[in-house]
Amino acid sequence: MEEDAPTLPGISEGEILVIRSTRRKKSASAYRQGGRIVISLPARMSKAEEAQVVPELIAIIRGREASKTPTEEALSNRIDQLLNELAPEITARPVSVSWRPMRERWGSCTSLDRTIRISDRLKLAPEYALDYVLFHEAIHLEWGDHGAEFTEVLSRFEDSELASAYLDGWEAAERAMLDPVELKKLPK
Ligand SMILES: [Zn+2]
CATH class of the missing domain: 3.30.2010.10 (Metalloproteases ("zincins"), catalytic domain)
Incomplete structure (x- = not known):
């Protein structure tokens, strides 16, 4: 399968991995995979949009995790x-x-x-x-x-x-x- 080939070189920000998918048209998604957060973006998304969307997704994941973490x-x-x-x-x-x-x-x-x-x-x-x-x-x-x-x-x-x-x-x-x-x- 060639469709999901990452176009950004691996982990770009600490434990964040951004993948651009040609299958993905509009939506962006994020999930936790072990120690890293993987973010999947439509291949055509602009750099400006990426800069806005990525921090939002990271904040949602981290917020959700924090609420589930025992004190x-x-x-x-x-x-x-x-x-x-x-x-x-x-x-x-x-x-x-x-x-x-x-x-x-x-x-x-x-x-x-x-x-x-x-x-x-x-x-x-x-x-x-x-x-x-x-x-x-x-x-x-x-x-x-x-x-x-x-x-x-x-x-x-x-x-x-x-x-x-x-x-x-x-x-x-x-x-x-x-x-x-x-x-x-x-x-x-
Ligand atoms: Zn022991």
């Missing part, structure tokens, strides 16, 4: 709930739980100052996947490594298989979603 306070409350329900023997609670732009990990916990960080890739994750990571990090308040005690407590989380599948799937998709190839020196 850091909600993350803290959820950890409290999960520990109460599944691991009442753990009485420690995090001092802070924060969203962080982490690409290599889903979450991290520093038991020394009782801080937990959660990857912002989970901002729109289904509840069971986010819960799984929150619970995992919360157990680290008590157990530093992934030893037998840690594993026993984590196994009380019912949807762990489903959650692992979601997280593995995301990582596989991220690996598959390589950045576009770019020529630094164009032939004259």
Whole structure:
């Protein structure tokens, strides 16, 4: 299929990918694909129109996402709930739980100052996947490594298989979603 060939070279503004489609006549659309926002415009749209439409679409997507993202306070409350329900023997609670732009990990916990960080890739994750990571990090308040005690407590989380599948799937998709190839020196 040649119709959807991108006419702009890959990611033009951070995580924004603009594609011009000859199939598209009038409407413009935008959607989230992993870490990037993909915007599809009619091939004939003028540069001036593009400059107006693209920021509008980005604002709509980001606004919609922000309204669906749990606040850091909600993350803290959820950890409290999960520990109460599944691991009442753990009485420690995090001092802070924060969203962080982490690409290599889903979450991290520093038991020394009782801080937990959660990857912002989970901002729109289904509840069971986010819960799984929150619970995992919360157990680290008590157990530093992934030893037998840690594993026993984590196994009380019912949807762990489903959650692992979601997280593995995301990582596989991220690996598959390589950045576009770019020529630094164009032939004259
Ligand atoms: Zn861990």
